[in-house]
Each structure stands twice: as structure tokens, then as C-alpha cells.
Amino acid sequence: MLVPTHSPTPDEVAADPVGIDHMLSADERAVRDRVRAFVDTELRPNIAEWYENAHLPRELLPAFGELGVLGMMLSGNGLPGRSAVEYGLAAAELEAGDSGLRTVVSVQGSLAMTAIHSFGSEEQKAQYLPGMAAGRVVGCFGLTEPNAGSDPGSMTTFARRDGDDWVLSGAKRWIGLASIADIAIIWAQTDDGIRGFIVPTNAPGFTATPITAKLSMRASIQCDIELDEVRLPADAMLPEARGLRGPFTCLNSARYGIVWGAMGAARDALETARRYALERVAFERPIAAAQLTQAKLADMTLDVATGSLLALQLGRLKDQGLLLPHQISIGKLNNVRTAIRVAQSARTILGGNGITAEYSPMRHVQNLESVRTYEGTDEVHALVIGAALTGMPAFR
Incomplete structure (x- = not known):
């Protein structure tokens, strides 16, 4: 039986009051410590200013990519392929810095990248996921609408067929990263139920407007999106996503x-x-x-x-x-x-x-x-x- 060799100091008790460190593997602790060091050196010195000025530096995305936290639980196509516990430890360290900055990682990885990884074609995965994991390509996730939050099944954004194309019209609200995103995952009603689409944000008719009057999440970006007859090719649809x-x-x-x-x-x-x-x-x-x-x-x-x-x-x-x-x-x-x-x-x-x-x-x-x-x-x-x-x- 192991016996503690010393009485812990107050700092040691505060750092790990119930001994969670002993429940983690060496790899898990290494991930946590690497992200913690990044937060301490790159985020903490700046977060108060970013928050006060409602500023999210765009260059954080490639930095998060280099850190390996974008799409962290996803595998293949050059993705990190880390465990759920490792991702959780990273999320805790990022949010110890600021909830808005952890949200950036979540929008990119858990929402936009997961949609493509889970429901996209092999061509879509190869086209987008490596760049998104590196933070070179930024994604957002358009589900919530002005009048459809907790009840997404009542969304009114609609995608209609026009020849071989899809044409999307509607509005989304509270969409993280939309104004700096390169692509948007947009969920829309169709004649065949709710489907998902990869929408380039430079497509005619796509407009993202940051919501600026916020008392919370000021170091991140949330937007209104307007979709005004946005025309997409047939292969913009996520083929494996049907319904909610x-x-x-x-x-x-x-x-x-x-x-x-x-x-x-x-x-x-x-x-x-x-x-x-x-x-x-x-x-x-x-x-x-x-x-x-x-x-x-x-x-x-x-x-x-x-x-x-x-x-x-x-x-x-x-x-x-x-x-x-x-x-x-x-x-x-x-x-x-x-x-x-x-x-x-x-x-x-x-x-x-x-x-x-x-x-x-x-x-x-x-x-x-x-x-x-x-x-x-x-x-x-x-x-x-x-x-x-x-x-x-x-x-x-």
C-alpha cells in the first residue's frame, strides 16, 4: 500500500484537491499541460483587453491549429485523433482563459468540422478538413434562427431545387465566427426534410453581420446571417445528414x-x-x-x-x-x-x-x-x- 510521503502545501491542495492527476495518463497530463502553457503565455496576458474591446484576433485560429485543438477528437484526413478525455482537458484549460476563446475551438471543431467529418462525402472531407484542422480555413455552423432556438425543427430557412442547383433563403442568428468564416454549415428545410449544406461565405446573397451589443462573450464573434437566394451546386449538400x-x-x-x-x-x-x-x-x-x-x-x-x-x-x-x-x-x-x-x-x-x-x-x-x-x-x-x-x- 502506497503511503503519502509528505503533507501537501496549500498550493498543491488547491491545484488538485481530490487527486484527479492520479486518474490521468501521462499522455493526458501532457496534453493538459501543453494547452495550459499556451493559455498562460498567449491568452492570459491579452484577454482582458480583447474582452473590453470586443476583439477576437483572427490569427488565433492558426495558433489553435498548431496547438492541435481544432477537431481534436476527429481522426483521418490529417486530423488530431485525440481522445475525448484529452479534448476535455484542453477545453477546460482554454475556458480557464476565457469561455469565448474555448467557444472558438468548439464552433470550428465540434460543430463545423464534425458536421463535415460525420456527414460529408469523402471529397468534402478531403477538401475542407485538413485546412480547418490547421486553422487556415474557418467554419461556422448555422442552425439557430431568430425565431427558432430551442426548437430547431421549426426553422424556416429553406433550400429549394433549381435544376441541378440548390437555392437557399432564410436567416440565422447567434452564429459563432460567421463574419470571419470561409465556409458555413447551414441547416435548412427542404422538400425532403432538414438537410445540411456547405456554403462558401463569399457566395452572392450570403451576409454575416456581427452582433456587437453584447455584455457577454465579448472576446468571440457571434453574428446574424442573411441568406438571400444563395445558389449552390448539388455537391454542396452533406450527403449523409438527414433530419435533426x-x-x-x-x-x-x-x-x-x-x-x-x-x-x-x-x-x-x-x-x-x-x-x-x-x-x-x-x-x-x-x-x-x-x-x-x-x-x-x-x-x-x-x-x-x-x-x-x-x-x-x-x-x-x-x-x-x-x-x-x-x-x-x-x-x-x-x-x-x-x-x-x-x-x-x-x-x-x-x-x-x-x-x-x-x-x-x-x-x-x-x-x-x-x-x-x-x-x-x-x-x-x-x-x-x-x-x-x-x-x-x-x-x-
Whole structure:
């Protein structure tokens, strides 16, 4: 039986309070540490400015490609082919930097690339996926509409046949990366049900307009898309995507990443508050010595530890091909709720300084309100879980 050789320091306890490191392989830790180092050197020094100025540097996409996090779980065609747990660890590190920056990776990889990888022709995969994995080709994913969010089956964007071509008309909203994307995966109604299309963003009739009046996700891009008689050749359709199974497959991949990412944001908020409490002196001692502060830190640590264990369990299931949709909903609903609670509590430890851009918790709170909404609201995930428990869907 192994016996601990020393009592851990406070920093060591804070870094891994329940010993998750021992549950990871050397390869998994290496992926995590590589992404963490990238976040520390390339993202943290700049994120407050990017957030304040609502700026996403386009050059981050090739940098993410070089890091190997675009389409990270996908294989073939020069793709990274990493495990679900490795991707989850990377997502947590990226969101510890900023939710919006993790969202960039998710839109490119879990949504746009997964659509092509899962439902595209071999020609489409060969044409687009290598460039997308490298960040040279940027994709977006057009499902949500102004009046069709949680109910994508009610979308009104329509693709009609005109000879051998398809002609798309309609509108999409809250589409990440659309204004800098080279291609858009657009889901549309047809006479044969919902189908997916690869749409070059320079096609006549395609317009992407950034949504600028945002109080959240300011270091990423979300857009309105207008499709005005956009003409496409027949081979623009994703041949294997029929009905909502296509977009839902991609959404579940993105939701899985959120389970991990939210815990990255929560962990960063907690550590920011802990370090501040150790340095901030009030009533002649660090506020970390106060009982109420320690109670807050303890509660936040419990939340981050249990949420991280849940993420790891779901990752192991996914790597075994056993992860079920209701389990993804459990992870997304629990961990985003938890992360918001942790970041809010962390902000209170920072006092008035906590509302400044110098510290991350309030930025995480604001971002996580968006994470809470996209890829399925709390209500949607509660109903997914409820349907799994009762066998009676309650969406209508």
C-alpha cells in the first residue's frame, strides 16, 4: 500500500484537491499541460483587453491549429485523433482563459468540422478538413434562427431545387465566427426534410453581420446571417445528414466540451479568489484567515472537484463509446450551473476590485450566462433528463 510521503502545501491542495492527476495518463497530463502553457503565455496576458474591446484576433485560429485543438477528437484526413478525455482537458484549460476563446475551438471543431467529418462525402472531407484542422480555413455552423432556438425543427430557412442547383433563403442568428468564416454549415428545410449544406461565405446573397451589443462573450464573434437566394451546386449538400440527427450529433459534441470547459472557468475563478484572499489584508490579517472566506473557498472547491470528476467520468464513457445523450445533459446542466455559482462567490471575495477587468471572476460570470444558454438552455437539458427518467418527452 502506497503511503503519502509528505503533507501537501496549500498550493498543491488547491491545484488538485481530490487527486484527479492520479486518474490521468501521462499522455493526458501532457496534453493538459501543453494547452495550459499556451493559455498562460498567449491568452492570459491579452484577454482582458480583447474582452473590453470586443476583439477576437483572427490569427488565433492558426495558433489553435498548431496547438492541435481544432477537431481534436476527429481522426483521418490529417486530423488530431485525440481522445475525448484529452479534448476535455484542453477545453477546460482554454475556458480557464476565457469561455469565448474555448467557444472558438468548439464552433470550428465540434460543430463545423464534425458536421463535415460525420456527414460529408469523402471529397468534402478531403477538401475542407485538413485546412480547418490547421486553422487556415474557418467554419461556422448555422442552425439557430431568430425565431427558432430551442426548437430547431421549426426553422424556416429553406433550400429549394433549381435544376441541378440548390437555392437557399432564410436567416440565422447567434452564429459563432460567421463574419470571419470561409465556409458555413447551414441547416435548412427542404422538400425532403432538414438537410445540411456547405456554403462558401463569399457566395452572392450570403451576409454575416456581427452582433456587437453584447455584455457577454465579448472576446468571440457571434453574428446574424442573411441568406438571400444563395445558389449552390448539388455537391454542396452533406450527403449523409438527414433530419435533426445531423445537427444534434454536432451539438452533443459541443455540449460535451462545455461540461469540461465550464469547470475550467470555475477553477480559474476560484484560484483567482484564493490568491487574492491570501494577499488582501483587512483588520490586520489576510482575509484568507477569516472563517467566512474559508467557508466560501471550501464550498467552491467542493463544487469544482465534483464537477471535474463528473466531466472525467463522462469523458471515460465517451472514449468507450458508451456516453448517452441524457448523460451529456446531466453534465452540461450541472457544471454550467455550478461554474456560475463558483464565479459569483469568487467575485464576492474580491470585493469592489472584483468588478474590474484586472480579475477574471466577473468576466467568467458574464461569459457563463451565454454558455448556460447556448447548446441547450437549462430548461432543455432538464427536459432531456426528465424524458430519460420517465420515458415521456415533455417538450410540447
